[in-house]
Amino acid sequence: MSASIDFYFDFSSPYSYIAAHQIEALAARHGRAVNWNPILLGAIFKSTGSAPLVEFPLKGQYAVRDFERSARFAGVELKMPKAFPISTVNSARAVLWVKKNVPQRTGDFVRAVATAYFAQDRAINDVAVLQDIANALGLDGAAVAAGTQEAEIKDALKLMTETALARGVFGAPFIFVDDEPFWGQDRLAQVDRWLEQGSF
Amino acid sequence: MSASIDFYFDFSSPYSYIAAHQIEALAARHGRAVNWNPILLGAIFKSTGSAPLVEFPLKGQYAVRDFERSARFAGVELKMPKAFPISTVNSARAVLWVKKNVPQRTGDFVRAVATAYFAQDRAINDVAVLQDIANALGLDGAAVAAGTQEAEIKDALKLMTETALARGVFGAPFIFVDDEPFWGQDRLAQVDRWLEQGSF
Numbered sequence: 001m002s003a004s005i006d007f008y009f010d011f012s013s014p015y016s017y018i019a020a021h022q023i024e025a026l027a028a029r030h031g032r033a034v035n036w037n038p039i040l041l042g043a044i045f046k047s048t049g050s051a052p053l054v055e056f057p058l059k060g061q062y063a064v065r066d067f068e069r070s071a072r073f074a075g076v077e078l079k080m081p082k083a084f085p086i087s088t089v090n091s092a093r094a095v096l097w098v099k100k101n102v103p104q105r106t107g108d109f110v111r112a113v114a115t116a117y118f119a120q121d122r123a124i125n126d127v128a129v130l131q132d133i134a135n136a137l138g139l140d141g142a143a144v145a146a147g148t149q150e151a152e153i154k155d156a157l158k159l160m161t162e163t164a165l166a167r168g169v170f171g172a173p174f175i176f177v178d179d180e181p182f183w184g185q186d187r188l189a190q191v192d193r194w195l196e197q198g199s200f
Numbered sequence: 201m202s203a204s205i206d207f208y209f210d211f212s213s214p215y216s217y218i219a220a221h222q223i224e225a226l227a228a229r230h231g232r233a234v235n236w237n238p239i240l241l242g243a244i245f246k247s248t249g250s251a252p253l254v255e256f257p258l259k260g261q262y263a264v265r266d267f268e269r270s271a272r273f274a275g276v277e278l279k280m281p282k283a284f285p286i287s288t289v290n291s292a293r294a295v296l297w298v299k300k301n302v303p304q305r306t307g308d309f310v311r312a313v314a315t316a317y318f319a320q321d322r323a324i325n326d327v328a329v330l331q332d333i334a335n336a337l338g339l340d341g342a343a344v345a346a347g348t349q350e351a352e353i354k355d356a357l358k359l360m361t362e363t364a365l366a367r368g369v370f371g372a373p374f375i376f377v378d379d380e381p382f383w384g385q386d387r388l389a390q391v392d393r394w395l396e397q398g399s400f
């Protein structure tokens with residue numbers, strides 16, 4: 001099997017949510033696995049001088065319409081949460097804990113957390129909610145919740161975000177296929193062709 | 201025939217260039233014509249507090265790679281011009297003159313000017329170059345060149361840009377299908393489905 005696809009995402013990003021439902025099947029069609037890399041977009045925006053999409057004049061209003069339409073286009077259920085965007089520190093750490101301890105369930109956990117936020121309006125940065133989501137997947141919810149407070153996991157999230165920035169990640173989702181960078185859920189068709197042909 | 205598709209573009213936008221090569225055929229498949237609307241993105245960015253893509257940290261470097269890759273993906277030749285971005289006042293005015301006087305050739309003229317810039321690195325804001333491009337299409341190049349200085353054409357470009365802003369246009373290309381807004385060449389697949397289904 002060739003190298004995994006690096007998938008950088010933030011749980012506050014609707015396009016990351018849509019892509020999270022597509023990337024694993026897409027990768028699998030080309031014999032690839034997905035390396036799930038949660039990052040904190042807020043920290044990245046601070047470094048690059050950017051801000052959440054919805055804060056930009058005109059673009060922000062368009063964006064909400066586009067989130068919903070792009071989800072329908074992709075066949076993914078999306079209902080914009082009342083609180084948006086939110087801090088995603090705990091949910092990102094929970095992913096890193098699952099990735100370290102039950103790696104084969106990482107994709108399932110990412111999709112479940114993202115769905116809890118973008119389809120069920122749940123408070124996914126609340127550790128009790130994360131525990132509940134993990135339990136529903138048959139994972140050890142208490143261990144996941146405790147994991148969000150482990151020093152090693154906290155450091156791993158900082159490092160993940162710094163590494164992303166060093167690789168040129170300025171938004172989410174951000175995908176690397178053998179070091180070729182692709183920004184946005186709307187680049188998945190290009191990712192697909194790149195995986196097919198090696199390059200184009 | 202149903203209402204035309206409103207296609208807002210700026211000649212300094214590589215994604216507008218790619219879309220300009222696709223939109224007329226796409227619209228025609230659904231029995232629609234294209235209403236070619238040149239605008240000045242610089243004026244729009246001034247109003248919304250934005251800037252050309254290449255000026256943003258990290259995103260700017262990625263963008264150049266993405267311009268070229270997206271063009272290859274669409275099968276459109278693109279070679280980034282040495283001077284980029286440029287003022288597009290005269291080229292936008294020339295389009296409005298052609299649209300007013302030889303409307304059935306507007307699409308041909310837009311594609312020829314965009315190709316002169318993005319495939320041949322020509323100085324498309326130079327009226328002599330615009331005259332040459334028009335002549336090569338069998339248009340009256342001298343009239344096109346003179347048209348860029350007509351008060352009525354100058355006013356039409358100002359009005360076009362103001363109208364775009366009032367409709368929520370913050371970037372290019374920007375497309376309206378029966379008032380549904382689509383931003384970006386990468387939304388043409390959604391435009392296609394919208395035209396097919398009425399909405400989705």
